[in-house]
Amino acid sequence: MHIFKNMNILSSYPLGNVTSFKCGGRADFYVEPNEMCELINLLNLHKNKKLFILGNGTNTLCPDEGYHGLVIKTTRLNKIEILEENDVFSLVKCECGTSLFDLNDFLANNSLSGFEFSYGIPATVGGALIMNSGAFGDCVGNFVESVEIFKNSEITTVYKNQIFFDYRKSSLKDCVVLNATFKFNKGNKVDILKKQKFILEKRNKLQPLNYPSAGSIFLKENGISPSKIIDNLGLKGTKIGGAEISCKHAGFIINSGGATATDILNLISLIESEVLNKKGLKLKKELIVMQ
Ligand SMILES: Cc1cc2nc3c(=O)[nH]c(=O)nc-3n(C[C@H](O)[C@H](O)[C@H](O)COP(=O)(O)OP(=O)(O)OC[C@H]3O[C@@H](n4cnc5c(N)ncnc54)[C@H](O)[C@@H]3O)c2cc1C
Incomplete structure (x- = not known):
């Protein structure tokens, strides 16, 4: 293990600890940035090196032979804020490592509806956008207003009409998602909580x-x-x-x-x-x- 600025970069890190299959090989190097600027520094410094961005690791398997590069896990980058609101909708900005559970809790607390279908998908916002996660006929891409990305050493914002989402895929695949802004309509908190509970119970019945x-x-x-x-x-x-x-x-x-x-x-x-x-x-x- 050695120190890189304020972050610990760990060597030979067992990825079974941070992927949902709970098995697999080791990453040569592994780090969890605490701040968005740390992630950006890492991306700039490692731009010509092999790296893998890991969200919650719930759709990812590392072969037993391991990953011979740097794995950056984003889950400490999890700030959520309301950028703009009116009587009809709110624009909500999330860092890439925000879990969909936390986002759903935030939405319920702020009486914002429509996203309940995603309750129980154990994803981060970054992973959910790359995979265009979905369930029960809806998908995360349907709520996107804009996404801040790191691509070709530059940070840019892409807007919904510039992003292609399809069944479990998106044109963001070759980018690092830094932040995303979603649009959610105002709803009723009691109804939102009821729907979230219903969705979670359905998942429990159907999934192991x-x-x-x-x-x-x-x-x-x-x-x-x-x-x-x-x-x-x-x-x-x-x-x-x-x-x-x-x-x-x-x-x-x-x-x-x-x-x-x-x-x-x-x-x-x-x-x-x-x-x-x-x-x-x-x-x-x-x-x-x-x-
Ligand atoms: C019990 C269970 C139930 C599930 N149910 C559903 C479901 O109903 N619907 C569904 O669609 N999926 C489901 N999944 C699969 C999984 O949760 C989703 O694919 C989810 O989007 C993965 O998010 P993650 O943060 O775990 O991504 P990871 O597994 O960490 O990463 C997935 C991909 O996204 C990339 N990535 C992650 N973050 C970023 C970022 N910030 N920038 C660029 N690339 C990034 C990774 O490099 C990788 O290629 C389920 C999984 C489990 C274990």
Whole structure:
């Protein structure tokens, strides 16, 4: 471990500590900036070096061989503020490491509605924008007004009409998201809290939340749900080492205890070949595998 300005850059850091699968290899170097200016300094200093921006690590797996570069985790950058408000809507600015749980709590406290669908997605704002996270027919991109990004060594602001969002993808993919401004309509606090509770209960019923996972592993293709296909093939409960296809939700792989990243990747390959051989479909991964 050595000191870099006010930040500790750790070496050989086990990424299982900070990714939701709770397994995987080590990062050669790892840091959690405390302030936005620290993140920007790091990005400037490491612009020609290999780096990975990690949010909450809930869609990311590090192979057992590790990541040979710098991992920057953003979750300490979590300020939320109201930039502008009137009787109809508010513009809310969030730093990239803000969790969607905190954002939802902030919105409920300020009687801002519409974003309840995202309650329970364990994402940061940065990760949610890169993945255009969504649930129950809505997605994070629908609420964006502007995003401040770091790209090609410059900080710029891109506005909603300049950003392309589609199902689990966005044109922000090659940028570092620094801050985002969202527009939320005024609503009723009691209704918002009720809806959040309803959404969370629905997730609890549908998803294996008592085991480490990274949510759905595969993307829907032309509206076809991978979990239905995997279920129809009778693959629920299939195990490789500690990695298991969830019996509750066939789209999830869980770490049922002691899984390695290799177990998870081998189980993913098994699903891919079963689906290709028996259904003629080529599944695409939603999971980001660090490389
Ligand atoms: C139990 C569970 C339930 C889930 N349910 C859903 C769901 O309903 N809907 C859904 O869409 N997803 C769901 N997910 C998946 C996951 O939460 C989302 O993909 C989420 O957007 C990932 O956010 P994150 O902050 O954890 O990103 P990470 O996993 O940390 O990163 C994901 C990608 O974003 C990049 N990234 C992160 N922050 C930044 C930044 N500031 N700038 C640039 N790049 C960045 C990373 O480099 C990586 O490529 C679920 C996951 C779990 C574990």
